[in-house]
């Protein structure tokens with residue numbers, strides 16, 4: 001009987017039949033949301049929006065997000081775009097496996113890390129791809145990549161300082177929280193796409 005109750009409880013916690021995630025496999029912003037949905041044990045329908053094929057510019061997708069960016073989460077009649085807003089929405093509606101700690105100081109730290117990734121790192125290297133050609137043409141060959149790399153390094157330099165007194169194997173303490181959900185995809189992206197050597201950067205900063 002107790003087993004049945006536990007099963008019922010789990011089914012209720014995980015029941016989210018209406019969740020649909022419009023996303024792209026290679027997008028770090030989408031990855032954050034997939035990470036959070038999986039941590040919370042939420043089932044969702046995966047709708048691929050292939051950015052490489054320009055599917056974000058379809059009129060159908062524009063109705064969901066006029067900015068034409070992924071990810072977009074649809075939960076019944078609620079449509080939320082922007083990964084940070086989506087994570088805050090999920091946290092409130094599906095509180096299981098909390099992504100924010102109760103302690104206000106650590107909660108603020110998690111939100112700060114998420115916000116730095118969202119506003120001061122990712123948009124700059126995304127922009128770098130968009131304006132890459134024109135920087136290369138106007139300033140010189142290789143300058144586009146250098147500009148992206150210096151923006152990324154500046155952001156991570158700040159982040160390292162921010163979490164220095166809190167980090168364990170997780171960014172802000174003893175458990176995996178929202179900061180980690182934003183950092184992991186971000187670190188993977190900059191290492192793979194922008195040739196950033198995170199360990200080398202850390203050593204450089206320690207010396208300098």
Ligand SMILES: N[C@@H](CCC(=O)N[C@@H](CS)C(=O)NCC(=O)O)C(=O)O
Pocket residue numbers: 027028029030051056068069070071081082083084118126
């Ligand atoms: N602040 C937004 C940024 C969304 C964003 O930049 N998405 C990128 C993929 S990571 C995108 O859809 N780019 C499409 C394009 O540049 O046309 C978020 O965190 O969701």
